[in-house]
Amino acid sequence: MQIKQSSKGRSARGKTKYKCKTCGKTSYQATNHKMGKEQKERVLKEYTNRMSMRGIARVEGKPLTTIYSFIRRKGVEAYAYLLLLQGRLEGFTAKATVLDESWTYVWARHGQKREDLWIWNALADGVPFFITGDRDYMTFSFLQDPLPESRVYYTDGYSVYQVLDKHVVGKRYTVESYHSYCRAHLARLARDTRAVNRDVGIVEYSLALLNVMYPVVYSREKTPLNEAYLKGIHYIRSKLI
Template sequence: MGRKAVVRQDVSCPSCGSHHVVKCGRPLGRQRYLCRDCGKYFLGDATYHHHSRKLREEALKMYANGMSMRAISKVLNVPLGTVFTWIKRYGRQNYEKLVELWGKAKDLVKGSVFTKVVDEMWTYLYKNTRAFYKWIFACYVYTRLGVYLVYSVNDRDENTFRGVKKYVSDEGRWASDDYNLYFWLKDHTVISPVNPNESLHSSLRDRLVRFKRATKAVNGSISTMMYSIALVLWEKS
């Protein structure tokens, strides 16, 4: 059995403010505590900085409107690591919401899909001092109930495109450029390079520093790209 939590008026959890804490060892001679309400560990003599929800929302809005993490850190006087944590945490939450909505939308629009317009946009992924091309596959699904957008990020191949197709109904015609990956699609039409997806690509390049053509080596992971796009889409909605 674990220790019984006690109410300590002299110690409170820096994460949730609870006084229901227990002592939990002394790493490097410093008293550590465990919060029984939120489950987080903290040091009793450490200084913790709290940031308001309004400040976090402002940072996310600035990021989704073209500012870099470093610039946000300087303007708001917040550590760069904190800004990165916010973007990763809330970007992941928004992306998970999108995935859930895509699954529901696929079932909801059955029998009403008439066109699916797909296109790709390139960007860079930085690994081990080298920049690699990565591609954002975006598909607008036009239905009688409305339009929704699905996207996936990775190499310019069938696997990445499959990440889009699994959230799109088989009905309706496909429309794309003349990239050979799409020629095997059923009921496929080649359209002009200037299609509805181009406005999304322009918006992403304008609103996210990491996707600007002249900027290399700013995307450190595929997940960061996915989460960043989710932040832009939620901020625009």
């Protein structure tokens, strides 16, 4: 957005100067930070392939604030669309659901400023569901509510999972491959990184963008549930860009 500079905002020739609120650049013509459809898609792909926002800003030649606001806005949209899709998937029945949780942090890796954050994941017929919060039963219940009914649940031995019916405990029934996939695609989920999470929201929005930009079903078997999920994801992607 451009604003006219007052008093000292005119050159010797009487032309009006403009100052960009985004980058602070002063010019005689309005600075345009708009991005075309191809560049928007490229930015989202770069972000979900472990590039930092600063790196994207340098490569794309846009201010960091423009990149940040665009990615966050699209992340909010993707997250909202996923919530609507999950509501439609509740009517299905999954053959098997695997649940597990992974750790990340907000603000700082070490020290008093660090806030632990747990990402709870469920793969229902390979379809990813997630939520963030503490490592307690309340957070788990928020993940459990929108899950489709499942014939069997596979988890590790963590006590909160004991409330599940048709529950099978075994360390091999975890979603470590999905955790690794998320860390490989999102710089902010890497264990040691300069792409620090400033708030919980950006973690959720980033995971939503990853699921939309690179939809993956962690199951070799096609089921009505994961086919409906993929169809819904392709629709969301068409609306997002």
